[in-house]
Amino acid sequence: SQKIEQNSEALNIQEGKTATLTCNYTNYSPAYLQWYRQDPGRGPVFLLLIRENEKEKRKERLKVTFDTTLKQSLFHITASQPADSATYLCALGPPSYNTDKLIFGTGTRLQVFP
Amino acid sequence: GAVVSQHPSRVICKSGTSVKIECRSLDFQATTMFWYRQFPKQSLMLMATSNEGSKATYEQGVEKDKFLINHASLTLSTLTVTSAHPEDSSFYICSPRQRTSYNEQFFGPGTRLTVL
Numbered sequence: 039s040q041k042i043e044q045n046s047e048a049l050n051i052q053e054g055k056t057a058t059l060t061c062n063y064t065n066y067s068p069a070y071l072q073w074y075r076q077d078p079g080r081g082p083v084f085l086l087l088i089r090e091n092e093k094e095k096r097k098e099r100l101k102v103t104f105d106t107t108l109k110q111s112l113f114h115i116t117a118s119q120p121a122d123s124a125t126y127l128c129a130l131g132p133p134s135y136n137t138d139k140l141i142f143g144t145g146t147r148l149q150v151f152p
Numbered sequence: 153g154a155v156v157s158q159h160p161s162r163v164i165c166k167s168g169t170s171v172k173i174e175c176r177s178l179d180f181q182a183t184t185m186f187w188y189r190q191f192p193k194q195s196l197m198l199m200a201t202s203n204e205g206s207k208a209t210y211e212q213g214v215e216k217d218k219f220l221i222n223h224a225s226l227t228l229s230t231l232t233v234t235s236a237h238p239e240d241s242s243f244y245i246c247s248p249r250q251r252t253s254y255n256e257q258f259f260g261p262g263t264r265l266t267v268l
Contacts, residue, residue: 042195046193072257079243079264080261080262081158081245081247081259081260081261081262082196082259083259084256084257084258087256127195127196138184138186138249138257139186139198139201140198140257142195142196142197143195144193144194144195145195
């Protein structure tokens, strides 16, 4: 069955540095991949979507890469701020575009220290 | 982005009682509704998918008689946890979809259910 892995250890970085989070998956070929932010006790908030034929996507201080050969996505936050502290979820889209089902990773908690 | 509300945000109930959770899409019509459950430090697990006016499709391992889903209108869906037990304590999150657009997916703020 498909498996999606995010680093379960919290990532602690200093303000101003670049945070890099990893999402690896196996036994699956998603048509797209999404990243979400989740704050404690809240629902996820969409950040970025990247499709299988795209290598990189950017949005303000965020950058996502997608390597379908390595079956890996990297999520970068540049010039990180304490307000970026949250759990970041990776979600795999289905293999085809005929359904909306997502498979979520467990998330990586990011803590940005001033 | 779309506005999604859930009510209640928190509920504590005794074992054996039933709890109804409402999910509303306030500024768009949701033809599809996804219901997720999230245990502490775990990922969101899809429980069921419902389309307006039809029966919900449940994921493997989710009891349809225990988790009743009603999607009677394009702006309201309800999840009823019947005869709740402590193991049902979790964070329940709805996610309405206007159509299959393969773009951002909106989520409700979630409902924290604690069964004593």
